[in-house]
Amino acid sequence: MTSDINKSFYDFISNGIPGPEQQVEAGNAILPARKEAFSRFRSLGLPTLKTEEWRYTNIQRYLKDAFTLAEEEQSTVTAEQLKGASIPKLDSYTAVLVNGRLQPALSQLPADGKITISRISDAAGNASLQAWFDKHPHLQKQPFAALNAAFFSDGLFLEAGVNASLDKPLHIVHVYTAAVNAFIQPRHLVVLHKNATLEIIETSVGLNEEAIAFVNSVTEVILEENAELWHYNVQSTIKNSRHIYHTSALQKADSRYHHFNFTLPAAELTRNNLSVALTGSNTETNLHGLFLATEQQHVDNHTFVDHQVPHCNSNELYKGVLLDNAKGVFTGKIMVHQDAQKTNAFQQNNNLLMSEKANINSQPQLEIYADDVKCSHGFTVGRFSEEALFYLRSRGIGEEAAKTLMVNAFAFDITDQVHIPALQEFLSDKIRRYVTGAINN
Amino acid sequence: MLTIKNLHAEVDGKKILKGLNLEIKAGEMHAIMGPNGAGKSSLASVLAGRENYTVTEGEVIFDGKNLLDMAPEDRAREGLFLAFQYPVEIPGVSNLNFLKTALNEIRTYHNLPAMEAKEFLKLTKEKQQMMDFNANLMNRSLNEGFSGGEKKRNEVFQMAMLDPKFAILDETDSGLDIDALRIVANGVNKLRGADKAFMVITHYQRLLDYIVPDFVHVLADGVIVKTGNKDLALELEEKGYDWLKEDVHQKESV
DSSP: OOOHHHHHHHHHHHHSSOOGGGOOTTOSTTHHHHHHHHHHHHHHOOOOTTSGGGTTOOTHHHHOSOOBOOOOOOTTOOTGGGGGGOOTTOOOEEEEEETTEEOGGGOBOOOOTTEEEEEGGGOTTOHHHHHHTTOOGGGTTOHHHHHHHHHOOBOEEEEEOTTOBOSSOEEEEEEEOOSSOEEEOBEEEEEEOTTOEEEEEEEEEEOOSSSOEEEEEEEEEEEOTTOEEEEEEEEOOOTTEEEEEEEEEEEOTTOEEEEEEEEOTTOSEEEEEEEEEEOSSSOEEEEEEEEEEOTTOEEEEEEEEEEOSSSOEEEEEEEEEEOTTOEEEEEEEEEEOTTOTTOEEEEEEEEEEOSSSOEEEEEEEEEEOOSSOEEEEEEEEEEOOHHHHHHHHTTTOOHHHHHHHHHHHHHHHHHTTOOOHHHHHHHHHHHHHHHHHHHTO | OEEEEEEEEEETTEEEEEEEEEEEOTTOEEEEEOOTTSSHHHHHHHHHTOTTEEEEEEEEEETTEEGGGSOHHHHHHTTEEEEOSSOOOEEEEEHHHHHHHHHHHHHHHTTOOOOOHHHHHHHHHHHHHHTTOOGGGTTSEETTTOOHHHHHHHHHHHHHHHOOSEEEEESTTTTOOHHHHHHHHHHHHHHOOTTOEEEEEOSOTHHHHHSOOSEEEEEETTEEEEEEOHHHHHHHHHHOSHHHHHHHHHHHHO
16 A cells, blocks of 8 residues: 555656666666666555554655755865764775765775775776676665665765775765755665775765755675675764665675664654675674664664574674654564574664653564574663762762763763774764753753 | 751652751761651752752751752752762763763862873772772772662762762661771761761661761751750660650640
């Protein structure tokens, strides 16, 4: 069943815009894949509250505004406007993307023959792109991922060759700007070949408060044998933005993936679909998440760790801090296939509600078909205690400092795992400012 | 140092303090005793600024300032300290980080720069030895998983660190074995001084063997019904509180 509101968006997508063959930007090489994705989107339809994966996030209400898919000229972004996404004291390379499109003039890219960083539209002939574009098994059933594959405007193509590494992290700055309400669809592909290691940090900035930017992005991550990726994603933009992020990683044997997701104010909607498919043995997967939501924010984290083969370790810790009227959702799925003996899979979700009106829905889902595994999951919801606040105040600590102290303490398990001091400091500072801001509301 | 005049307070519409008067001067040690439900802990809560208490009448002057107008943190910054009857466990916040934050918030209030890390550690070590406080507890989460005795000793350790002018000990002796009681009492005695004052709330005369009070007050039904010296505590130990209640009733009927 497709509701009226959904139907109008669906019709708009299906009929109101030219089909993928008219979207020439990304080249014709992947046109068949785009066409296939378009028909997949048409058969999947848009989710409703009856769709299991979307039952706590009413996506309809975020789609009822009129959006354009048309792109605007992007030459107007200045270095000054990028400041909101910069990390003080961070020594890094930078790749600046405006609405998904790499801007070499604003970027400082590494000059390393083994590392390729380009627009995905310029990589059409690349063998890795041909091999991996839209191939991730977990993307096949996700309507917004299919929509993205069919109509994406552009995105980053990042490829690290065999044994490649960089001397410092790559900071990817996403700038989203829309003069009128826009449905922006970036598409990124990250491929690390055998033994390659990289650290990437993503931050984002929204430039126009007047129009709604609905960003539906997909990032595919491929880790070949023994590759290692540290992947930090800091999601903090302006209020008038709505985000559906898909991050789908595929890990081959002996690879290591460390993913950090920080969802901070003030986007009104953030939906994260994070999934990892383990297709080779002896892999390590660490998923760390911290979401801190204020005002009317809605933050939904859906994660999926798919143990397909034996001897893989996954460890997931997500922590949520909800203030004001914010709503949080955590759904963590672990699938252990019959062949995946000797799997170690752990999952934990802890939440802290700082106000009476904040709420969280937490749902662990374990599906285990192997018999020789170690798996566990758990979740907690704690309320901020007035007695604890009084105790701290009675020692001379003001309300702001007391709440910040408690939130930082709660978040410590996550922030402590961040191995880049400048990023750690940047995050602590943001947390402090948002907690203080929420108290002063 | 502290003047309480005709203090009336209630919680959830229930009158708890009913016109309490008390004068505490620098250098003095005051013990507050009295039957259950008399309002002893309520008095401590009202002085520290617990928000569910409403003061309906009266005033409290602390070092020339109106205490009741101040937020709880400002009372602490002005030099008031409450050792809690039930110290709160705060997971994730380390004892040390908590104390550093508290000290620096107090210093900021007095326009002093934040304490250097080295200086802070020196102070911590000094007070920890002075109070005979287990160094292993310093890096642990605040009170989390502490035994009852450890929590109470942590309260006294915090008091030593924050160096208040006026400290209230709310049944700090309850739940302590005799050795812990002696250590806590020794700690308090070390903090006594001509410029400091204490209010010790207790049910038992035993504590007053170790912390010798200048005055003993009996609080009953929201007012102080009798004041004496340390001998009064011994008399209460022997006779209980009932004779005092009769005393009050007789006075009321006169």
